[in-house]
Amino acid sequence: MLTKKEILDTIKKENVKYIRLQFTDIMGTIKNVEVPVSQINKVLENDMMFDGSSIEGFVRIEESDMYLYPDLNTFLVYSWDSEYGKVARFICDVYTADRKPFAGDPRGNLKRVLKKMNKLGYDTLNLGPEPEFFLFQLDNGKPSLELNDHGSYFDLAPVDLGENVRRDIVLELEKLGFDIEASHHEVAPGQHEIDFKYTDVVSACDNIQTFKLIVKTIARKHGLHATFMPKPLYGINGSGMHCNVSLFKKGENCFYDETTENKLSKDAYHFIAGILKHARSFTAICNPTVNSFKRLVPGYEAPCYVAWSTSNRSPLIRIPASRGKSTRIEVRSVDPSANPYLALATILAAGLDGIENKLQPMHEVRSNIYVMTPEERVDEGIDQLPSTLYTALKELKDSTIVRESLGEHIFQNFYEAKSIEWDAFRTRVTDWEVEQYLKQY
DSSP: OOOHHHHHHHHHHTTEEEEEEEEEOTTSOEEEEEEEGGGHHHHHTTOEEEEGGGSTTSOOGGGOEEEEEEEEEEEEEOSOOOTTOEEEEEEEEEEETTSOBOTTOHHHHHHHHHHHHHHTTOOEEEEEEEEEEEEEEEETTEEEEEESOOOOTTOOTTTOTTHHHHHHHHHHHHHTTOOEEEEEEOSSTTEEEEEEOOEEHHHHHHHHHHHHHHHHHHHHHTTEEEEOOSOOSTTSOOOOEEEEEEEEETTEETTBOTTSSSSBOHHHHHHHHHHHHHHHHHHHHHSOSTTHHHHSSTTSSOOOEEOEESSOSSSSEEOOSOOGGGOOEEEOOOOTTSOHHHHHHHHHHHHHHHHHTTOOOOOOOOSOGGGSOHHHHHHHTOEEOOSSHHHHHHHHHTOHHHHHHHHHHHHHHHHHHHHHHHHHHHTOOOHHHHHHHTTTO
């Protein structure tokens, strides 16, 4: 834990002039209140207030005053400088005017679900995310659909023209304390992935939000636009954010058991079963946009079937080969438009339900599900994820476990906002419809 003195010393040493107090709204968008460094003592005493009624899904205007409580461990100084001095940031939890955790704060809500995990005897949920993104060229400062390169999986420069951008992103992230494990071109043209080391789930979600900010900032410096939109282009792979999760107790991985055939513990099997049981219900949270469902289709390496395997990548859940402390469950459906705090709250709640009720997963699917016929999938007991945001919202609404993992405040505001989004899409006449029907009819 960083001390207040260490923070004050760093601010003086680094010539910090402004402090960003960052938090995340229900839709997953990073928000911030920026204050001059002269207010640092007020910040450190949890006395900074903001107008919560201005944030979508937070509170009504008559309940607007809210506090930002900075997490001291999230303090960092951005390396870029300006003529006015450097900018530092804290990631904050949101509290109400009467100093209670705000039910609409996604980060605070994840901490609430973690307390249930602790009551069941587990110390830590670790998360290793794998966020993907696209780089597009700018057209007069505005994002275009012109790709920055036409490379493919693991390509190098000059085919991969995004290599220098990725390298600068990695260098910037490392300055901020990230432990980068890999950086490479992804399958689709213009698509990239940078993986960073796993950590406890709250810190990992903080890192995802920081990662998105850094990627977009560095891309802009290269004259490019970075997007975490799940499926920006038809006919090529979309962007996912595979989530590798593991439960720990007293420093030991609870998913590992060297005495079993797959070296997976009973807890691991129960957790898998819980995720499979609730997968359709948490899809609206893990894939929260109309566009998300353009990615979840066969043929582009994205999982759209509710199954698990240790040997192939077509199911929703894959168990990577590493064992011991690296034993983990990879949930492959999540995409980077998801609010990470909400996505992991629902995944954790689903897994804990499996553990509490000692659920058993369906048999492991070793065959490629994409080439199975519908009849074969039925015979194997393989369900399909929702195919639209509308269907996913219906599944979410009917799920007691997933709704409880969000709390009623977040659920109601999320459901209302996404229902409006679906209705706006449903009533829009698209270019495809005009091309298909205008002349024909």
